[in-house]
Amino acid sequence: MALLEVSELHAGYGRAQVLFDVTLELSAGEVVMLTGRNGAGKSTTLKAIMGLVERSGNVRCNGSRIDQLEPFEIARLGIGYVPEDRRVFSELTVAENLEVGRRAPRTELPRWDESRVFTLFPNLAGLRERRAAEMSGGEQKMLAIARTLMGNPLAILLDEPSEGLAPLVVRQMSEAIAQLKRAGLAVLVCEQNAQFAERLVDRSYRIEKGRIKPS
Numbered sequence: 001m002a003l004l005e006v007s008e009l010h011a012g013y014g015r016a017q018v019l020f021d022v023t024l025e026l027s028a029g030e031v032v033m034l035t036g037r038n039g040a041g042k043s044t045t046l047k048a049i050m051g052l053v054e055r056s057g058n059v060r061c062n063g064s065r066i067d068q069l070e071p072f073e074i075a076r077l078g079i080g081y082v083p084e085d086r087r088v089f090s091e092l093t094v095a096e097n098l099e100v101g102r103r104a105p106r107t108e109l110p111r112w113d114e115s116r117v118f119t120l121f122p123n124l125a126g127l128r129e130r131r132a133a134e135m136s137g138g139e140q141k142m143l144a145i146a147r148t149l150m151g152n153p154l155a156i157l158l159d160e161p162s163e164g165l166a167p168l169v170v171r172q173m174s175e176a177i178a179q180l181k182r183a184g185l186a187v188l189v190c191e192q193n194a195q196f197a198e199r200l201v202d203r204s205y206r207i208e209k210g211r212i213k214p215s
Contacts (some may be wrong), residue, residue: 001063002027003157003186004049004079009057011048018044019210022057024188026155028108031200035206036207042190046157050074050081052179061154071165072143078106082154084160086144090133094124097132101150108154109184117146120176138169145176155186159173162196168194 009022018041026032035044048055048113059067063196066074075081089097098114105111118125121142132140141161148156161177162170176199180187189197206213 003062004188005058005060005063006045006049007058009045009048009055009059011044011055011057013053017210018053019048019055021213022048022210024205024212025188026188028154028186029181029184030187030202031181031196031197033201033204034188034190034207035192035204038192040207042207043159044210046081046083046159046188046190049157050079064070072193075151075153076103078152078154080148080151080156082141082144082148082156082158082161084163086137086140088132088140088143088147091131093129093131094135094143096130097147098150101147103151105152106154109152112149112152114150117149118182120149120179121146121172123172137153138165138173141165141173142176149180152179153185155188156180156190158187160190160192162191162193174200 004026007023009019011019022045034042034045044053047053049059051069051074057067061079063075066077089100123139124142124146127135127139132143161173174197177187177197181200193196
């Protein structure tokens, strides 16, 4: 059974419908990529899974329906979400941002703590007491992922993790996703740049005008 199952998902913003009958699934230890042009519905798909936009359809985590839950309840069940614009707490330090995300470990997966996220993102280790507002965009992206991992998720949804990053940081981000996969997390990556995670991906879905198309 897939860890995350989405079927017949419709979503939008007020009268503007964006997603039409979206169906996808994600299993533990798997990296799945959702590709498509800007405006195709990639980000809306992640927001709909998390309950951040108006939606209808079925979303299941480990077989249980979660599409009627609030976003914070979905997060507590183990679905982590990193939006494209990062949403770090700019006035807090790296250490304080990580502490905000901390939740009890889950028995199914290895525990994530400050030491482990610093191993995943060595750049952050030397910035522990720096305010997020004083960090580069790439460092903030790493911090956003690290903070989400501090919640010990079962799955993590990444929206455009390579967007606007320098080539070196893109390579670091790609290696970090590979490590998450080896750790047993389920990873759903929304990317316009299909080459970014190509070597990591187990499967991919292509979305056009809010509909999943054959790859």
